Amino acid sequence: MPIENATAPGGAPVTLYLLHALGASAASFGRLADGLDGRVRVEGIDLPGFGTLADAHDSSLGTSVDHVVDHLARHARGRWMLGGHSMGGKIAALVASRVLRGEAPLAGLAGMVLMAPSPPRPEPMDDERRERMLSWVADGPMSMQDAETFLAQNTAEPLDDAAHAHAVADLQRTSPAAWRAWLETGSRIDASAEVGTLDLPVLVLAGTDDADLGAAAQPGLLASVYPRARFVSLADTGHLIPLERTAGAAAAIAAFVADEVLVGPVVPDDWAALIAGDRVDARVRGILNRRAVPDDRGYAPEVLDVAQLTVLREVADLVVPQDGPAIDIAARVDAQLARGEGDGWRNADLPPDPDAYRAGLDTLASVWPTDPVEREAVLRAGIEGKTDAAGPFDPERLKAWLEDVRNDLVRQWLAHPASMARIGYDGFATGGNPIRGYVELRLGRREDWEPVGVGGSVATGDAA
Known part of the structure; x- marks a missing residue:
């Protein structure tokens, strides 16, 4: 009798959590979400100092990573992906590294989607350009004129009216402190050692007309970080990929998910929650996350x-x-x-x-x-x-x-964690601080914390 694999509840599409660029917001992925509807569920996350969190007092790189981990711990279920645009790409790399090391209370990360991402190492940026961008918020929120200048410098062609208006609004409501925090500190931090090598499926989208983080630069910036990266070049595209090339980005993401993410069995939600929980040591969680x-x-x-x-x-x-x-x-x-x-x-x-x-x-x-x-x-x-x-x-x-x-x-x-779920093995969940174990070891006895599926059976081929 063949082994049966766990499937996602209801056959729901995999969720892609996206972190936005400097001066943008979660809403900048709205069109991408519409373009992927029914194939990939897209959920943007506002970062501290931007979008709905423009009033946040601390928008440092570390605080942003903690914020994303907390959001995912509350919302990510089943098999999911993480991604980021520009600034969000560096934050996504730091979050993913925590997940694969087991340091975040999360399970189920199956791949990443990066759009013109800032690398874990210091972002390549001309000093004169950095100072000019900092001058835009020297006296408070960005002006309409400076927002227009920023868009002109970061797009290959003018945005349509709706996208343009949305981008300007996001730039003008961005916290000046958050803008400065990224340009002065976040973009300059070398997080290469912390991120290390992330061995999972990764799609990297980049425009041919993006000066610093474009298609020509990305392989050199990221190949050593993401050995399984698929680099896709978008012609006549600048830095603002979600707004400039929504259809092209959506098509590339859908193909990537079908080819490289929806591979292998899915760990059932109750088992993923157990792996992510406080009964599992970080080192063990990391091993299980990498195996999945x-x-x-x-x-x-x-x-x-x-x-x-x-x-x-x-x-x-x-x-x-x-x-x-x-x-x-x-x-x-x-x-x-x-x-x-x-x-x-x-x-x-x-x-x-x-x-x-x-x-x-x-x-x-x-x-x-x-x-x-x-x-x-x-x-x-x-x-x-x-x-x-x-x-x-x-x-x-x-x-x-x-x-x-x-x-x-x-x-x-x-x-594989899905196989452990299939046969009902949860012996990995006997750690934590203080260490927890079983109250009673007896055939047919299930602890209150154990998933309902404990005690399943498996049959393999006769040749085994």
């Missing part, structure tokens, strides 16, 4: 070659068959080998794991059929030591290696 990140559809093997990984994926389909969006457990095993990780032991008749996998897969490939129906018999023969395969391993060593392979594949499946 969608697999890389373009994964390039590090230890195996492409042919060997293909055979391993086909073996995985027999050992751990999955219905619906599947975990790429074969790729996860290759990554495990590349990291030098394992279960702590190996058969004395086998070489080290990387060599054993290459030799075992090459041996299996000598008899591996193209017909999926015939593969189970071939795999079973190898498991029983009755194979006709010819290669680096004789039948006995192939048999021993296949025992390790099945163990690794099942372990990788079980390590």
Whole structure:
């Protein structure tokens, strides 16, 4: 019986939480939300000092990050994405790093969408331009004339009347203190060490006519931060992407979500809430959050070659068959080998794991059929030591290696938070401060804090 994957409640579209640019607001994403309606749910978040929070007293970078984390902790459920435009891109990177380290009480981050983002390192900006922008709020809120100048400098073509009026209104209600805080401090902070490398699906949109943060600059600014980034260049576009190229941005986001975010199983809401809760240590939460990140559809093997990984994926389909969006457990095993990780032991008749996998897969490939129906018999023969395969391993060593392979594949499946939910395992939720455990360990006994799904069962293919 195949393994069933958890699905999002009601099949609702994934939510993208977006952080706006300097001088903008959550409402600047309104048109984008309309363009993605039914495919991706878009929710903008006002940052301190802007939009509905223009009266906020503290608009520092750290306070803004805390504000976003708090908002997401109250609203983000299921599988969701985080994104940012310009200034919001740097804040989004800091929030995402906290989520993937487990330091934020959140679970479910599946990808990021960045529009002309400010990088984690100091933003490239000409000093003269910075001083000129600071002069616009020297005597109070920005004037209409200076707002018009800002828009002219940041767009490739004039905005339509409605978008123009909205952008001017946002600029004029921006807190002068928040404007200065970003230009004088926030944009200059080097947060590279704190952000580190964020290994998750990322879409980066940038305009060809954006001077500092445009399409030509973004790969150099972000490639080391986001190794899985998809860079999309928008022609005849300046810095104000959500207002200048709404349709193009919406199309790119929809394609990205379909290709790279809606991959693999969804962790049910009650289990995500448990992972995000105070019973789970930050380090454990971070491990689970990273395991739940969608697999890389373009994964390039590090230890195996492409042919060997293909055979391993086909073996995985027999050992751990999955219905619906599947975990790429074969790729996860290759990554495990590349990291030098394992279960702590190996058969004395086998070489080290990387060599054993290459030799075992090459041996299996000598008899591996193209017909999926015939593969189970071939795999079973190898498991029983009755194979006709010819290669680096004789039948006995192939048999021993296949025992390790099945163990690794099942372990990788079980390590995913959605799999833990499927079988009802919540042993990770025994931490916190003070440490909490179980009141009574007894068959059929469920604690009040445990999700209702505890005690589920799973059946895998016979070959396992």
